[in-house]
Each structure stands twice: as structure tokens, then as C-alpha cells.
Amino acid sequence: MSGSGLHQKLAEARSGILLFSLTPPRRSESDERVKEIAAVTLDRLAGLDVDGLILYDIDDESDRNPDERPFPYLPTMDPAVFHAQHLGGWDKPTIIYRCVGKYHEDDLADWLRHADPSRVLSVFVGASSGDKSVRTDMRRAQAVRQEVRPDLPLGAVVIGERHTRGGDEHLRMLAKQERGCSFFVSQVVYHVNDTKNLLSDYFYACRERGTAPRTVVFTLSLCGSLKTLEFVRWLGVDVPRWLQNSIRYSDDPLAESYRQAMAIARDLADFCEHLGMPYGFNVESVSIRRAEIEATIRLAADVAALLRERR
Amino acid sequence: MSGSGLHQKLAEARSGILLFSLTPPRRSESDERVKEIAAVTLDRLAGLDVDGLILYDIDDESDRNPDERPFPYLPTMDPAVFHAQHLGGWDKPTIIYRCVGKYHEDDLADWLRHADPSRVLSVFVGASSGDKSVRTDMRRAQAVRQEVRPDLPLGAVVIGERHTRGGDEHLRMLAKQERGCSFFVSQVVYHVNDTKNLLSDYFYACRERGTAPRTVVFTLSLCGSLKTLEFVRWLGVDVPRWLQNSIRYSDDPLAESYRQAMAIARDLADFCEHLGMPYGFNVESVSIRRAEIEATIRLAADVAALLRERR
Numbered sequence: 240m241s242g243s244g245l246h247q248k249l250a251e252a253r254s255g256i257l258l259f260s261l262t263p264p265r266r267s268e269s270d271e272r273v274k275e276i277a278a279v280t281l282d283r284l285a286g287l288d289v290d291g292l293i294l295y296d297i298d299d300e301s302d303r304n305p306d307e308r309p310f311p312y313l314p315t316m317d318p319a320v321f322h323a324q325h326l327g328g329w330d331k332p333t334i335i336y337r338c339v340g341k342y343h344e345d346d347l348a349d350w351l352r353h354a355d356p357s358r359v360l361s362v363f364v365g366a367s368s369g370d371k372s373v374r375t376d377m378r379r380a381q382a383v384r385q386e387v388r389p390d391l392p393l394g395a396v397v398i399g400e401r402h403t404r405g406g407d408e409h410l411r412m413l414a415k416q417e418r419g420c421s422f423f424v425s426q427v428v429y430h431v432n433d434t435k436n437l438l439s440d441y442f443y444a445c446r447e448r449g450t451a452p453r454t455v456v457f458t459l460s461l462c463g464s465l466k467t468l469e470f471v472r473w474l475g476v477d478v479p480r481w482l483q484n485s486i487r488y489s490d491d492p493l494a495e496s497y498r499q500a501m502a503i504a505r506d507l508a509d510f511c512e513h514l515g516m517p518y519g520f521n522v523e524s525v526s527i528r529r530a531e532i533e534a535t536i537r538l539a540a541d542v543a544a545l546l547r548e549r550r
Numbered sequence: 551m552s553g554s555g556l557h558q559k560l561a562e563a564r565s566g567i568l569l570f571s572l573t574p575p576r577r578s579e580s581d582e583r584v585k586e587i588a589a590v591t592l593d594r595l596a597g598l599d600v601d602g603l604i605l606y607d608i609d610d611e612s613d614r615n616p617d618e619r620p621f622p623y624l625p626t627m628d629p630a631v632f633h634a635q636h637l638g639g640w641d642k643p644t645i646i647y648r649c650v651g652k653y654h655e656d657d658l659a660d661w662l663r664h665a666d667p668s669r670v671l672s673v674f675v676g677a678s679s680g681d682k683s684v685r686t687d688m689r690r691a692q693a694v695r696q697e698v699r700p701d702l703p704l705g706a707v708v709i710g711e712r713h714t715r716g717g718d719e720h721l722r723m724l725a726k727q728e729r730g731c732s733f734f735v736s737q738v739v740y741h742v743n744d745t746k747n748l749l750s751d752y753f754y755a756c757r758e759r760g761t762a763p764r765t766v767v768f769t770l771s772l773c774g775s776l777k778t779l780e781f782v783r784w785l786g787v788d789v790p791r792w793l794q795n796s797i798r799y800s801d802d803p804l805a806e807s808y809r810q811a812m813a814i815a816r817d818l819a820d821f822c823e824h825l826g827m828p829y830g831f832n833v834e835s836v837s838i839r840r841a842e843i844e845a846t847i848r849l850a851a852d853v854a855a856l857l858r859e860r861r
Contacts, residue, residue: 430743431743432741432742432743432790432792435790435792436790436791436792438792439791439792439795439796440791440792440795443795443799479743479746479747480747480750480751481743481746481747481749481750481821484750484751484754485750485825488754498824502820509813510792513809514796
């Protein structure tokens with residue numbers, strides 16, 4: 240745990256964190272193929288100046304949206320298992336997501352107890368809809384971590400769209416903070432205006448309560464085709480109509496999306512710096528197309544450069 | 551009418567137009583005081599690299615909003631009269647607004663007939679609410695101008711907020727274009743995202759119809775106090791919450807608003823250039839505070855510099 244490592248940066252709520260996020264391989268892949276995927280991934284990440292990795296925990300979210308899912312749901316490996324068995328070569332911290340509703344409380348406690356807090360952090364994700372039956376609810380999961388592993392840094396998901404609808408996501412952030420969360424990772428950001436509304440409300444609510452705001456890590460993702468755009472919207476992400484149009488009508492949607500992602504990064508960095516709000520970025524690929532994956536790696540490098548310039 | 555004048559730029563739908571807008575003096579001012587105001591105004595404008603002036607036609611808009619008007623309504627001089635009698639020293643074109651509902655058709659026709667189309671352009675403004683009784687409605691006013699003065703360039707007001715609510719402002723723009731409007735001036739823009747939605751929908755609707763998009767002039771205005779913010783919102787302008795917060799909590803709201811106005815200008819210029827949409831800016835002061843007027847003059851100079859850089 241070095242002074243410039245992820246743990247330290249998060250503990251001190253310093254700006255400039257860069258994460259890269261991956262979805263673990265499908266459960267149907269052979270062990271050999273999983274090894275190959277891990278090797279290729281580590282190779283791709285080797286040149287990147289990131290502070291850590293995020294491994295998503297994918298849940299069947301068909302309850303989220305009655306419309307047909309644009310990409311089929313395919314069960315993926317447990318991110319903790321993928322990390323433990325295949326990412327031994329990764330020498331930086333990894334934030335392992337946990338859809339807490341999928342796990343029995345004992346299993347969650349067990350995993351927490353055995354996780355190495357110098358290598359592993361976690362983000363707990365709640366159910367994708369209120370109706371879903373859960374094995375462990377969010378409050379209980381947070382309490383379990385507080386009991387068995389308070390030294391394992393815990394983050395929470397923050398959703399600008401929820402703020403646009405309900406206007407209370409900033410209060411939810413404060414409540415999560417009180418229950419031990421020390422950082423936030425956003426859903427993919429395409430709607431900068433709504434994200435700024437949330438940040439602004441959170442920042443001034445913190446100030447009013449005399450609480451220090453915690454780092455918000457903004458997730459950036461390319462949307463290189465209409466199909467990906469559909470999927471992103473199916474997931475509940477608000478994409479402004481002008482941005483949808485610009486992807487729909489572009490001769491090169493991937494290049495257009497790249498341009499927009501960098502503009503979003505700059506806009507949010509300016510905004511947070513002016514406000515005095517600690518921030519970072521998470522670069523994510525939602526697609527499995529090679530061109531999009533390669534562009535995502537380039538995006539991470541460009542965002543790293545943007546963060547270096549502003550140090 | 552030189553090749554680089556306002557008329558030519560609008561006729562060719564060239565980007566880079568800069569306008570400065572004024573409200574004529576109150577009707578209660580003495581003739582002497584009006585002369586003084588005109589002299590000070592021309593003096594302030596002398597150093598600015600603008601293409602033309604806008605003179606607003608102020609209507610009692612109490613029907614617009616049942617809430618109390620943050621600033622009292624004070625009748626102002628007819629902009630055509632102010633222009634004819636006091637702005638003889640202004641050697642560039644002037645866009646004279648006409649709240650058409652205030653005028654009898656004959657008076658409107660008469661004014662149009664005597665206006666000098668090399669010095670004067672017009673923007674017709676409709677009633678502030680549907681219930682208002684009008685002397686001349688918009689369709690009729692447009693037809694009158696088509697009959698008596700088709701060579702006088704006519705613009706129309708464009709309102710992003712209407713697009714956010716109804717989603718059809720772009721079609722309204724196209725309809726106005728068919729009725730002879732050759733440019734658009736926006737209401738004050740604080741909500742860049744919504745403005746981009748409108749522009750994008752307009753641009754692609756033009757493309758679909760094989761119509762060339764006409765220049766959209768974006769109105770920028772400082773909001774240097776909470777009182778001005780209230781007034782702007784009373785007028786029906788959407789101000790994103792983060793922008794309201796940034797003015798509300800700033801130690802120097804005028805400086806904060808200045809910063810935001812320049813950011814909005816850059817963002818819209820980038821957006822239009824990437825899209826290939828002709829654009830310009832109109833810098834307006836809604837306040838009568840000296841500090842805000844002076845800052846508005848500086849803003850116009852900075853926007854002029856921004857446009858020069860991009861030529």
C-alpha cells in the first residue's frame with residue numbers, strides 16, 4: 240500500500256483516480272479460454288497508468304426492464320473467483336463488485352473475511368428493482384462488512400438518473416457514507432447536465448452538514464454502434480437526444496462516441512475542480528467487439544493523460 | 551451593405567455573427583435623459599466588434615406567469631422610435647423586435663413600408679401566452695411583411711424550453727422558415743443540453759427535407775445576482791439546478807455567471823462547428839446594475855475574440 244496507491248488516494252479523497260473495469264468471462268468458457276482471456280487482458284492493461292481494476296458482478300437484470308434485452312444475458316464468472324484464480328499477475332488493487340442480493344449473508348461474510356484488504360476493495364450493488372427477492376439486502380450487507388471487515392474499503396454505486404427522477408440521490412450518498420462507504424462509482428455518464436445537478440446537490444449538502452465529500456469516480460464508456468446505444472438505454476442510462484442523434488447519424492459512431500467521452504471527461508473534470516469536489520474516472524467497455532475494446536484502451540490512456548495534465 | 555455585413559452573413563448562413571441587444575429606455579424618461587442614454591450606449595458599443603444591434607420590444611408579460619414579477623413592469627419606448635430618433639449615430643444594422651400582437655396590422659405594415667432594409671431587420675415575437683388577445687397574430691404579421699417588405703430580413707425567436715416540453719420546436723422553426731424567416735434568435739441560453747437537443751433535431755430535420763439550416767443566434771446573458779436569477783426563471787428560462795447552485799453559493803455571482811456564459815459559448819460553438827450548423831451569439835443584459843452592464847460589454851468583447859479565433 241504505497242502513498243500514491245488507490246487506497247491512499249481514496250482515503251484522502253484525492254482527485255485523479257483512474258480505474259479500468261472489466262466483466263469477468265462467461266461461465267460457459269473453458270478453463271483454458273479463461274486463462275487466455277486473463278492473459279490478453281493483463282497484457283492490454285500493462286501499458287496503462289491506472290490505479291486499479293474494477294471487476295463487475297453481473298446479475299440477470301431482466302426484472303429491470305420489461306423490454307427485450309438487446310444483448311442476451313449470459314451468466315459470467317464470479318469476479319472474486321476470476322480475480323483469485325486468474326489475476327494473480329495483476330499487481331495493483333482490484334475493486335470487486337458484489338450484487339449483494341445474489342449471496343447468502345454467510346457467503347458474503349466468508350468472502351469478506353478472506354479478502355486481502357491491501358489488494359481488494361469492494362462496491363456493493365443493490366437489487367436492480369425493488370420487487371426482486373434478495374438473499375441479503377444492502378443494509379445487512381453493509382452491516383456485515385462493518386462487523387467482519389471494516390478495514391476493507393467499500394464503495395457505492397451512484398446513479399444520476401435516479402437523481403433526475405427523485406431528486407434525492409445526494410441524500411442516498413450521504414446515507415451510504417454514514418454506513419461506511421468511502422467512495423462512489425457512477426453508472427455510465429452520458430448526461431453531463433444531470434450528473435452536474437447531482438454533484439452540485441451532493442457537494443452543497445456535504446458543506447451544510449460539515450461533512451467532507453468523498454471521491455466520485457465517473458464511469459465513461461464508448462457507444463460505438465446503435466446496438467450498444469440500445470443496450471445502454473435498456474440498462475436505464477439516460478442518453479441526451481443530441482448524443483443519440485450524433486451516434487445514429489455518424490459515419491463513424493465509434494469515433495463520434497470517443498470524441499463525446501473525452502468531452503464528458505473534460506467537462507466533469509473542469510466542473511469538479513472548480514467546485515472543489517474529489518473525482519476520478521472509470522473506463523468501461525460494455526461491448527465485446529474488438530474495435531470497441533481497443534478504442535476503450537486508447538480512451539483510458541487519453542483520460543490518464545488528461546488527469547496527469549491537471550495534477 | 552458590405553460583403554462582410556450582417557445582411558450578407560445572414561443571407562449566406564455564415565457562422566460567426568455577433569449581436570448586442572438592448573432594451574429601449576423607459577417611456578417615463580425625459581427626452582434629454584433618453585438622449586443621454588443613447589449617447590452612453592453608443593459610446594459603450596463603439597469599441598465592440600459586433601455585426602449589429604438588437605432592440606427589444608417589451609410587452610407586459612404578466613399573463614405569462616401568475617407569480618409576482620421579480621422586477622416591476624415598466625413600459626419602454628417603441629424600439630423603432632428609439633432607433634429612428636436617437637440611434638442615427640449607429641452605423642451598423644439594427645434588428646428591431648416587434649411583439650406583433652401589440653400593433654394594428656396597418657401600423658405594422660406602415661412601419662415595414664418605411665423601414666430602410668439596408669439598416670433595419672426585424673424579429674417578430676408572438677404573444678407570451680395563447681390566451682392573450684392580440685391586434686395582429688403571427689401568421690398575419692408574417693404575411694404582411696411578405697406583401698409589403700419581402701426584402702426586409704425577418705428572423706424568429708427560438709425557445710429551447712418549448713422543445714423540452716413539446717419536442718416540436720424544430721418543426722416550428724421549419725414552418726417559420728417557410729413563411730419567410732431567414733434566421734433565428736434564441737431566448738437566453740443557460741441549459742446547453744436542451745439547446746443541443748433542439749439544434750440536433752433541427753439540423754437532422756433540415757437534412758431529411760433537403761433544406762439548408764438557417765443561422766441560429768444564441769442569446770447569452772449574465773445573471774449576477776439571485777434577484778436576476780429569479781427574474782430569468784420567471785421569464786420561463788430553464789436554468790439547470792447546478793447552475794442555480796453555483797450562482798446561489800458563489801461569493802461573486804457575477805464572476806461565476808461570466809465564467810458560465812463563456813463556457814456555454816464555447817460549448818455551443820464547438821457543437822455547431824462539429825455539426826456544420828451556422829451559428830452566432832447575441833449578448834444581452836437583463837439587468838440595469840452598472841457592474842452587470844460593464845461585465846456584459848466585456849462578455850461581448852470576449853465572445854467576439856472567441857468568434858475571431860474560430861474564423
